[in-house]
Amino acid sequence: MNKLSIAILASGNGSNAENLIRHFQEHPNIKVVLIGSNKANAGVHQRALKMEVPSVTFSKDLFNSPAVLQLLNAEKFDLMVLAGFLWKIPALILAAFPNRIINIHPALLPKYGGKGMYGTHIHQLVLANKEVVTGITIHLVNEIYDQGKVLFQVRCEVYENDTVDSLANRVHQLEYQYFPKIVEEYILSL
Ligand code: GAR
Secondary structure, three states, rough: OEEEEEEEEOOOOHHHHHHHHHHHHHHHOOOEEEEEOOOOOOHHHHHHHOOOOOEEEEOOOHOOOOHHHHHOHHHHOEEEEEEEOOOOOOHHHHHOOOOOOOEEEOOOOOOOOOOOOOHHHHHHHHHOOOOOOEEEEEEOOOOOOOOOOOOEEEEOOOOOOOOOOHHHHHHHHHHHHHHHHHHHHHHHHH
């Protein structure tokens, strides 16, 4: 049987992307086949190189044109996973992968979701608003930012003396713990 395959899109550091690659490295039925990014100098490319997974960069024009499906070799993978990817997914990619795009969001959606809500901006707001809990949401991607069907959420506490870094770190730990498992369960259910 051919392995089920995953393409990951990431805009930044790529620690979740690396964690996913590691998780599936020895998996009998699933593998990560490609990393795509909108930034040529994103840390995720170094991680892809280290983990021996090919990576590509696309411009906004390319990402929004039908050619992106060729660039990503879209017919060759089963699931697209967004791991810190900041651009909106265009309709033509959504149409090519109905219910086959998963995103991770570092907050408890619907709170702190929508355009411009990413990474440390979210943690700053959570602290400014004196929230006592936050967490992660793993969800399907649809045409509206952060509003696709929720697959999984888990909470963590926010402490009075938290900084953006300490909170980001706690949330990242949850992401590392749960994201690969949820992706695995989902792709196996397709
Ligand atoms: C992660 O915390 C992820 O949840 C978040 O970006 C971070 C990427 O970290 N995604 C969003 O904010 C999406 N709106 P990483 O590059 O180290 O994996």
